Amino acid sequence: MLRFTKKTEYALLSLQYIANKEGILVPAKEIADALGLSFEIIAKVLHLLGKNGLIQSIQGAQGGYLLNIEPKKISLSDVITAIEGKPSQLVECVSGDDPDDTNCSCTVYSNCTIKDPMTIIQKKMDEMLQSITIQDFLNTPIYHTLSDSSVTIDL
Amino acid sequence: MLRFTKKTEYALLSLQYIANKEGILVPAKEIADALGLSFEIIAKVLHLLGKNGLIQSIQGAQGGYLLNIEPKKISLSDVITAIEGKPSQLVECVSGDDPDDTNCSCTVYSNCTIKDPMTIIQKKMDEMLQSITIQDFLNTPIYHTLSDSSVTIDL
DNA sequence: ATGATATATGGTAATAAAGGTCTTATATTT
DNA sequence: AAATATAAGACCTTTATTACCATATATCAT
Numbered sequence: 001m002l003r004f005t006k007k008t009e010y011a012l013l014s015l016q017y018i019a020n021k022e023g024i025l026v027p028a029k030e031i032a033d034a035l036g037l038s039f040e041i042i043a044k045v046l047h048l049l050g051k052n053g054l055i056q057s058i059q060g061a062q063g064g065y066l067l068n069i070e071p072k073k074i075s076l077s078d079v080i081t082a083i084e085g086k087p088s089q090l091v092e093c094v095s096g097d098d099p100d101d102t103n104c105s106c107t108v109y110s111n112c113t114i115k116d117p118m119t120i121i122q123k124k125m126d127e128m129l130q131s132i133t134i135q136d137f138l139n140t141p142i143y144h145t146l147s148d149s150s151v152t153i154d155l
Numbered sequence: 156m157l158r159f160t161k162k163t164e165y166a167l168l169s170l171q172y173i174a175n176k177e178g179i180l181v182p183a184k185e186i187a188d189a190l191g192l193s194f195e196i197i198a199k200v201l202h203l204l205g206k207n208g209l210i211q212s213i214q215g216a217q218g219g220y221l222l223n224i225e226p227k228k229i230s231l232s233d234v235i236t237a238i239e240g241k242p243s244q245l246v247e248c249v250s251g252d253d254p255d256d257t258n259c260s261c262t263v264y265s266n267c268t269i270k271d272p273m274t275i276i277q278k279k280m281d282e283m284l285q286s287i288t289i290q291d292f293l294n295t296p297i298y299h300t301l302s303d304s305s306v307t308i309d310l
Numbered sequence: 311a312t313g314a315t316a317t318a319t320g321g322t323a324a325t326a327a328a329g330g331t332c333t334t335a336t337a338t339t340t
Numbered sequence: 341a342a343a344t345a346t347a348a349g350a351c352c353t354t355t356a357t358t359a360c361c362a363t364a365t366a367t368c369a370t
Contacts, residue, residue: 001327002235002243002280005156006358009246012269027316040360047318060367061315076276080157088157091164114167117292121231124283125157132279137272156356161329182345195331202347215338216344 007083010037010045015079016137018055019071025064045083052082071138077129088129094122162238165192165200170234171292173210174226180219200238207237226293232284243284249277 014031032042046065050057056068067074081087093115172186187197201220205212211223222229236242248270 001160001239002157002245004245005356009269016268029316038359041358043317044319050317057317058367059315059317059365062368063316063366065317084156090157090159113171114164114292117287120291121287124287128279128283132272132276136275137269160327184345193330196329198346199330199348205346212346213338214336214344214346217339218337218345220346 004080005083007041007045007048008080010035010041011049011079011083012076012134012137014042014046015049015054015067015071015074015134018065018067019134019138021066023066025058025062025066027064030064049079049082052078054078054082070135072133072135074134075130076132077126079134080129088125090122090125091118094118159235160238162196162200162203163235165190165196166204166234166238167231167289167292169197169201170204170209170222170226170229170289173220173222174289174293176221178221180213180217180221182219185219204234204237207233209233209237227288227290229289230285231287232281234289235284243280245277245280246273249273 013035017031017034018026028043028046029039031046032039035042046055046057049055050065053068054074055065057063057065077087091114093112168190169186172189173181183198183201184194186201187194190197201210201212204210205220208223209229210220212218212220232242246269248267
């Protein structure tokens with residue numbers, strides 16, 4: 001359906017939050033609270049980002065996470081790969097390592113007739129995903145760190 | 156997961172097939188057979204393409220489908236919209252008509268912090284999807300119309 | 311050492327989306 | 341009237357997503 005998964009969304013929100021803290025160790029709970037999301041989900045997302053080297057994790061009391069790479073070097077492509085476990089693939093057969101079209105949706109005896117154009121589209125998509133970085137998510141005009149102050153809602 | 160649905164894939168294969176026939180009425184069964192896919196699926200996809208004006212449908216015996224617009228004017232964006240019923244949306248909240256972030260994944264009281272960059276990414280994606288047309292799927296070097304001849308498989 | 315804090319990791323259950331099949335109705339040609 | 345072909349919706353199965361739970365491990369502070 002050409003949509004980012006929630007996990008990818010949470011990863012971007014988390015990376016943005018961590019980047020905005022610039023070097024300060026941020027525990028998963030703080031991020032979860034700030035975003036109004038469940039701790040378990042955020043913890044799992046952060047774990048994946050850590051395992052893939054995008055952020056650094058410090059265990060134990062006073063531990064937390066911080067960026068491992070500068071924001072402009074963390075691409076959307078990197079985030080997706082870290083969260084999904086593999087790079088984005090618009091169609092199954094465009095995996096690079098499928099010369100026999102084994103994964104093609106069309107079960108024609110000849111070669112798949114859309115593989116070539118699909119490969120080009122995939123390349124364009126990859127270029128786009130690589131060109132966007134966490135830096136593009138910083139300096140958003142409106143940004144409140146809810147953990148710093150109590151929240152009052154006017155009625 | 157950032158992947159085209161099978162229906163979208165089938166739509167592209169079908170449009171490519173119809174375009175290659177240049178003006179000749181093509182019944183759904185012929186396309187299904189040529190692609191080795193079920194008639195019902197192809198019929199459903201073609202119906203959606205017809206309902207959205209991308210192809211013209213002629214009912215009854217000797218009926219079938221033919222392009223309604225020239226290949227270079229049918230964009231990938233058009234195909235997705237026709238098949239999915241709405242344009243592609245990378246995230247829920249980037250719908251244009253959601254000023255209150257009602258559909259945002261982050262349930263922060265303030266505004267969503269990734270909405271602005273996401274809107275830009277969505278725009279880039281849209282531009283890409285609009286720049287690719289069915290014309291880009293034509294003139295593929297290898298193309299066999301299986302319906303025209305019997306198929307022999309060498310062992 | 312012990313308790314508190316925080317990440318690491320696997321499992322499971324509920325929900326949503328995708329994919330495919332089947333059936334009936336309608337239109338057109340021969 | 342019979343054959344051909346699209347129109348449209350209901351239904352079921354599979355897969356992916358999402359959220360939640362439980363337990364293990366690491367580190368700090370006292």
